[in-house]
Amino acid sequence: MPGLEPARRRAIVRDGLAVGVATGAYGLSFGAIAVTSGLDVWQACALSLLAFTGASQFALVGVVGAGGAPLSGMATGLLLGTRNTLYGLRLSTLLGFRGARRAAAAQLVIDESTAMSVNRESGEAARVGFLATGLAVFVLWNAATFVGALAGNALGDPKAWGFDSAVGGAFLALLWPRLRDRRNQVCAVLAAALALVLVPIVPAGVPVLAAGVVALGLGLLGRDTSDPTEVPDPDDLPEGGLR
């Protein structure tokens, strides 16, 4: 296999860095929302460092901030984390990592690193794209979480700043790119309706988990329409959106 030209390698690394910088802004909002939802600065940082997958982290703090049981938030976060498993399946043969390198690379399997590696021209280009994007996002996401958490602490009353509303906006922004597909639209409406019906009758946090049933039902009933190995396209990423 011919090696990657230095200029090509630099271009791929530069793209990865750009995605990382965009994601940093998103990390600021995660840090601020996490502390105004009731986590402390260290819990917010531990999530970004160890869980390192934006939508799951937002789900956990969203449920806790809404008064739900932390374990319901954890369960919601884990369900959202399942999509990284699908990315990993797609990436494993492409990247060809084994042993300790695979164990380390696993932490970097997220929307961005997948999108920036799966469509490359060779295995080496895919590896460069994966590592450059994954590492850039990892460093900037964690730094931004810390700064955002400190800023959130300094702001005082979260409601006066509209932070409770910011969380809804964050989830909508994560959902938005997925709403182009008809089945996803139906799924979103049914899931939101089911959750709202359940809000007055079950403990906080449970309505969101129960909405997962809608995904199960539609998935079992539906027919296959899309590419089974579909992953996010670089163009699908909102600026700085780990979805």
Next chain:
Amino acid sequence: MIWTAVLGCAIGCYLLKLAGLSVPPRVLERPVVRRVADLIPVALLAALVAVQVFATGSPGGGQQLAVDARLAGLAAAVVALLLRAPFIVVVLVAAAVAALVRLV
């Protein structure tokens, strides 16, 4: 309890990533499994939006539905998304509009 949830989520999310890189790809390639897996984020995120905007603590200690400044914040977020604003702008607009509605 929050630490338990944080660490549980962290360990679980890592293992989910590692599983993808480690198991033979055909295990999860059954169409039904993949369809459900694709729809789970959609269902959960939609439910999170709804609950975040309409649920509020009730006097009895449980939760109830309410329409308040958060709905204005969400509407503003929709406008920002239609205008293709970046993530951070969407979040800030949702917060600012809700805060403004509460002021007036």
